[in-house]
Amino acid sequence: QKMSRPSARLRVIINHLDRHSAGIVSFLNRKASFFIFIFQFGRYTLDNDLLTPEQRLFYEENGFLLIRNLVSTQDIDRFRKEFERICRQQIKVPGLVVMRDVAIAKSEFVPDQRAVSKVQDFQEDPELFRYCSLPKILKYVECFIGPNIMAMHTMLINKPPDAGKKTSRHPMHQDLHYFPFRPVDRIVCAWTAMETVNRQNGCLVVLPGSHKGTLQEHDYPEWEGGVNKMYHGVRDYDPEHPRVHLEMEKGDTVFFHPLLIHGSGMNQTPGFRKAISCHYASGDCYYIDVKGTTQENIEKEVKEIVARRHGVGDEVTFKDTWEIRGRLVQGERISM
Ligand SMILES: CCCCCCCCCCCCCC(=O)SCCNC(=O)CCNC(=O)[C@H](O)C(C)(C)COP(=O)(O)OP(=O)(O)OC[C@H]1O[C@@H](n2cnc3c(N)ncnc32)[C@H](O)[C@@H]1OP(=O)(O)O
Ligand SMILES: Nc1ncnc2c1ncn2[C@@H]1O[C@H](COP(=O)(O)OP(=O)(O)OP(=O)(O)O)[C@@H](O)[C@H]1O
Ligand SMILES: O=C(O)CCC(=O)C(=O)O
């Protein structure tokens, strides 16, 4: 039996201690810090030879890890070109969802005069999907979710200049709200800045440590200027919780836990702020039924959109919509 999993390692240590219980009290006293080490290093990250102890501890404590300059300029420029081809409708990608800001009427890409604020589900676009398979990214992803890696959700976010109603904001949320699969700790998001991302153009805002909490109730925020379709926010989050603005340069990549509360501020610049992201889950994850949970509302919305777009009925489940999108990028697809 390999001892790569923290839980297995912990069990061995506990068994060992049971057999030597005479010395346990003094052992515990002396080695309290050792135990803190084991528990903190065990839950959210896996044994690996990439992360430094400081980086591991940082993710355990904060729920995110920022790696500077991870994706090359050449790769990002290629993703940008491909995105422009999609916006100009020079190529058509099966399954791709194109989203426009609820308030935007003018466009930087001419064909239909409305700016694309986000494309989702680019798993059938080989050029964009290269992002999800980049070995540099997967090496980090493996530290959080293990060697069997599924790309579950892909996005290229093109946050438009705010049209004056603050609709370019993304409310504070936990990505797990959208996911009917578990376990939660074997899911991670990689989010890469495609250009300088700062407070002016609406960088990510995170609540460090919020990944240690539970999944909160999400709903549309009551924003005067309106809010984008499916942009649910955490109903009540503690406004006193410290916030961190993640200012990033082109190629910088943040990995974060699906319970981390995060959002992004409004884009107060004339440029479209670009980022590319992928949510990964372990191939050993399993689907859950969200009936009777806080996720019922998003299940309902997703099913309505799928029904409208594809003319199908109740036979397509929330689980199906994820099972169809998921792509294996490394190792084995066991139960996903
Ligand atoms: C299959 C989908 C699964 C998604 C799972 C999400 C997973 C996320 C997981 C990861 C965590 C990520 C967390 C996240 O990222 S959460 C955000 C995720 N967002 C989405 O997934 C939304 C995807 N977008 C769409 O499905 C379409 O673009 C919609 C349905 C919005 C428009 O559809 P379509 O392109 O066909 O447009 P239409 O021209 O026929 O207009 C139809 C109606 O819609 C109105 N309208 C247009 N734009 C917007 C807007 N932006 N906000 C509000 N309303 C809008 C429009 O005025 C019209 O209304 P009316 O005039 O009839 O009243
Ligand atoms: N009422 C609200 N409910 C949920 N999330 C909110 C609400 N108001 C703002 N947010 C979110 O809080 C985060 C920070 O946005 P906000 O525009 O308030 O500040 P900022 O742009 O980060 O900071 P600043 O404007 O001071 O530089 C964003 O994710 C935004 O969408
Ligand atoms: O790029 C952003 O503004 C954040 C988007 C986000 O958190 C999401 O789509 O889940």
Ligand SMILES: [Fe+2]
């Ligand atoms: Fe998110």
Ligand SMILES: [Mg+2]
């Ligand atoms: Mg602001």
